[in-house]
Amino acid sequence: MEEIREKLKNARKEIWYNLIAAGHRQQLGQKAISRVRMRVGVAGIVLPESEEKVIAIRKGDAIALPFGVITWWYNKEYTDLVVLFLGDTSKGHKAGQFTDFFLTGTNAIFTGFTTEFVKRAWDVDDETVKALVGNQTGNGIVKLDATAKMPEPKPEHRLGMALNCEEAPLDTNIKDAGNVVVLNTRNLPLVGQVGLGADLVRLEGNAMCSPGFSCDSALQVTYIVKGSGRLQVVGLDGKRVLETIVKAGNLLIVPRFFVVSKIADPDGLSWFSIITTPNPVFTHLAGSIGAWKALSPEVLQASLNVNSETEKVFRSKRTNDAIFFPPPK
Numbered sequence: 001m002e003e004i005r006e007k008l009k010n011a012r013k014e015i016w017y018n019l020i021a022a023g024h025r026q027q028l029g030q031k032a033i034s035r036v037r038m039r040v041g042v043a044g045i046v047l048p049e050s051e052e053k054v055i056a057i058r059k060g061d062a063i064a065l066p067f068g069v070i071t072w073w074y075n076k077e078y079t080d081l082v083v084l085f086l087g088d089t090s091k092g093h094k095a096g097q098f099t100d101f102f103l104t105g106t107n108a109i110f111t112g113f114t115t116e117f118v119k120r121a122w123d124v125d126d127e128t129v130k131a132l133v134g135n136q137t138g139n140g141i142v143k144l145d146a147t148a149k150m151p152e153p154k155p156e157h158r159l160g161m162a163l164n165c166e167e168a169p170l171d172t173n174i175k176d177a178g179n180v181v182v183l184n185t186r187n188l189p190l191v192g193q194v195g196l197g198a199d200l201v202r203l204e205g206n207a208m209c210s211p212g213f214s215c216d217s218a219l220q221v222t223y224i225v226k227g228s229g230r231l232q233v234v235g236l237d238g239k240r241v242l243e244t245i246v247k248a249g250n251l252l253i254v255p256r257f258f259v260v261s262k263i264a265d266p267d268g269l270s271w272f273s274i275i276t277t278p279n280p281v282f283t284h285l286a287g288s289i290g291a292w293k294a295l296s297p298e299v300l301q302a303s304l305n306v307n308s309e310t311e312k313v314f315r316s317k318r319t320n321d322a323i324f325f326p327p328p329k
Helices: 002-008 115-122 126-134 297-304 308-316
Strands: 014-016 032-038 040-046 053-058 061-065 070-075 082-087 141-143 162-164 172-174 178-183 197-203 208-214 220-234 240-247 251-254 259-275 282-284
Touching: 040 061, 053 061, 053 162, 082 220, 082 259, 115 126, 197 208, 197 220, 240 259, 297 308
Parallel strands: none
Antiparallel strands: 014 070, 014 141, 032 061, 032 082, 040 053, 040 070, 061 162, 172 178, 178 197, 197 259, 208 259, 208 282, 220 240, 220 251, 220 259
8 A cells, every 4th residue: 555655646647557356456356345545536447248437436435346347547636546455365366365467558468468369359450569569668557648638437427336435324323422334235236246345434532332243254354544542352262362552554354253342542433344245244242232132131140140130230231322332421
């Protein structure tokens, strides 16, 4: 990310031909969800056997990229354009890594095929082949001439392709505590093809997110977008496997069925997660909808080995707060 940001600095007109195949940088590859972190730009997306869609992208956008998608990314402003890609790399050329597969540039397909194959495949003459191969002097990110014109985005192309997490209706909103927007097949149908879901969570200053876990055996890959706070993760054997301070720019993975909880610092805490299922479901252990509340008093008494008075006190707390808890008064 720092390398990309450095390359984009002071750029006037640049285009990123990271043709991404669903997570692979293209293009033919992994599935992914991209999130625009800084400023505005333009993206071109070609789904298999369909026409190009040109969409305006801005801070907070989430875009689902299925397998086989070709993309290009264009920054027409004087400021940085930063796009975060999170995806499944298990089927990459090297498992665990995004695979760069460019259709244009010095390391693209035209440089690999012989002149004969290029001529036959695209029905062009020798002079055209030389131009196609010889004029591609850049690699990955290239700066365009000031007179170059790129396609203008079309508002109708955004439909079903992108969702702005900062403007979307909130799935949960707790006053003075926090809110969440969940990306699933209802508000971004393409995540069904990708096989990944996502959410954007924002905690108010000193608020807490209830301990919880993914109850559909999903992994969570979390990127800290803004702010800072404390995080604890408890594993399957009841032992705390991670206790740390997180801040903007940190990335972490929560394994299946591990329980995680966060407390924001005074400046708040926001994070964006992708989950390895298109319609994620979470079980929260504390709060008004916590799993403990569903159990009968007798079961709680027996399992916690406490008397009825202690059980009543335990059950009576957090009856009005769900998922996010405001700071203590």
